[in-house]
Amino acid sequence: MHQAGELNIDMALFRCEQMLQEGAAIIDVGGESTRPGAEPVGVQQELDRVLPIVNAIHKRFDTIISIDTSSPELMLEAAKVGAGLLNDVRALSRPGAIEAAAATGLPVCLMHMQGQPQTMQQQPDYGNVVREVIDYLLARVASCEQAGIERSQLILDPGFGFGKSVEHNLVLLNRLPQLVAQGMPVLVGLSRKSLIGKVLGREVDQRLAGSLALALLAAQRGASIIRVHDVQQTVDAISLWAAVDREMVAGSE
Ligand code: PT1
Numbered sequence: 001m002h003q004a005g006e007l008n009i010d011m012a013l014f015r016c017e018q019m020l021q022e023g024a025a026i027i028d029v030g031g032e033s034t035r036p037g038a039e040p041v042g043v044q045q046e047l048d049r050v051l052p053i054v055n056a057i058h059k060r061f062d063t064i065i066s067i068d069t070s071s072p073e074l075m076l077e078a079a080k081v082g083a084g085l086l087n088d089v090r091a092l093s094r095p096g097a098i099e100a101a102a103a104t105g106l107p108v109c110l111m112h113m114q115g116q117p118q119t120m121q122q123q124p125d126y127g128n129v130v131r132e133v134i135d136y137l138l139a140r141v142a143s144c145e146q147a148g149i150e151r152s153q154l155i156l157d158p159g160f161g162f163g164k165s166v167e168h169n170l171v172l173l174n175r176l177p178q179l180v181a182q183g184m185p186v187l188v189g190l191s192r193k194s195l196i197g198k199v200l201g202r203e204v205d206q207r208l209a210g211s212l213a214l215a216l217l218a219a220q221r222g223a224s225i226i227r228v229h230d231v232q233q234t235v236d237a238i239s240l241w242a243a244v245d246r247e248m249v250a251g252s253e
Contacts, residue, residue, distance in 0.1 A: 012053045013060060020063055023235035026085065027061075028227060029053055030068030034089045036121040036161065036194070043071050051077055058082025066109070072100030079104035085155075087187075089113055089162065091140040098147040109155040109187050109225075110140045114163025121163065129168045130175045133158050134182065141184070155185045155225065161193040169195040173217060180222035189227035190214040191234075212237045 016027050031049030032041045041049075046069065054065055064084040069075060072094065075086050083106060091110040092098045101108050112133045114124055126132050137156050144154060158172045158179055172179075173190070180186050196202060196210035208230055215226050215234045219241060228234045 009052055009056045013056055016057050016061060016063075019231045020061060022232035024063070024231045026064045026066050026225065027057060028066040028068050028087060029057070030087075031074070032069065034068070034117045034162070036117065038117045040118070043073050046071055046074055047077060050074060051081060054078050054083055055081040070094050070097060072096040075100040075104055075106075079106055085109065087111075089117075089159065091137070092144065093140075098143060098149070101144075102148045107153045107155065108144065108149060109157055110137055110144070111157040111187075112136050112159040112162065117162075121161075124163045124165050124168055126168060129164070129171055130178055133172060134179055137179070138182065151184065155187050156182065157187040157189070160188060160190050161195060164195075166195050166198045169193075170199075173214065173221070176218060176221035176223060185224035186222060187225040187227060188215075188218045188223045190218060191228040191230065208233060216241055 012029070019027060029050055031046035032038070050067065050069070054067065057063070057065055058081060065082055066085040066087045067074065067078040067083045068087045068089070069078070070088050070090040070093075075097065083104075085107050086101050086104065087109040088097065089111045090097070090113060092101055092108065114120060114126075141151060141154055145151060156179060158176070160169050160172065164172070176186065176188070190196070191211045192204050192207045196207045196214065197204065200207070200210050202210060211228065211230060212233055215228060216237050218226060219238050226234060226238070
């Protein structure tokens with residue numbers, strides 16, 4: 001969701017209501033694109049885009065509002081107007097971000113990224129991608145704990161599409177249980193991403209089936225939170241899997 005102003009607030013509220021009716025548990029709001037090749041935005045612009053929307057959503061809906069930001073200023077301000085979760089693709093690495101997040105007392109999603117959005121897809125390089133992503137995230141967890149953010153407040157995200165080749169993404173998804181085994185909830189974002197386009201040869205508007213397949217695989221491999229565009233379709237797919245899965249558990253008793 002981008003850019004404030006009356007019309008944009010109305011559009012954000014409309015989309016928010018729609019996603020909630022479709023079964024979303026969390027609404028992620030961001031003022032900076034972090035897609036491959038995206039240009040950075042200034043902090044003031046980010047504040048102007050995000051705060052009015054968070055404020056409006058908080059007044060109107062009872063939901064968890066996640067703030068997709070790396071800026072300590074926005075973390076602090078968003079917490080005052082109803083944010084319920086901080087989602088930082090830079091894992092609180094900006095100066096002052098850890099301290100700001102700690103001061104809000106909010107839960108935080110720490111994501112792994114190699115490089116910066118503008119250039120991260122140019123030359124992704126790992127020895128052992130699973131090991132390196134987990135080691136990075138655990139180092140960030142340790143820094144958070146030192147700053148007073150409890151482990152129970154942290155969510156981990158391998159950062160699909162953030163400085164990763166198609167193969168890196170596939171290995172990370174296949175080995176997701178290794179990240180889940182670290183004992184913190186895992187969040188994944190795979191919806192419509194270019195890895196789907198590259199494997200299937202599909203443009204971004206033709207990636208729904210691929211997105212659903214990956215969301216289901218992530219859920220089966222232990223992901224707790226799935227960041228998607230197509231809420232209703234994803235909820236349907238995962239609900240049906242969960243029904244089958246519960247039946248298996250019940251039958252084995
Ligand atoms: C994500 C995520 C995010 N993804 C979290 N926050 C985006 N925690 C924004 C592509 O390859 O996975 N986790 N916030 C969106 N970013 C991308 C990245 C979008 C890559 C598209 C691609 O197409």
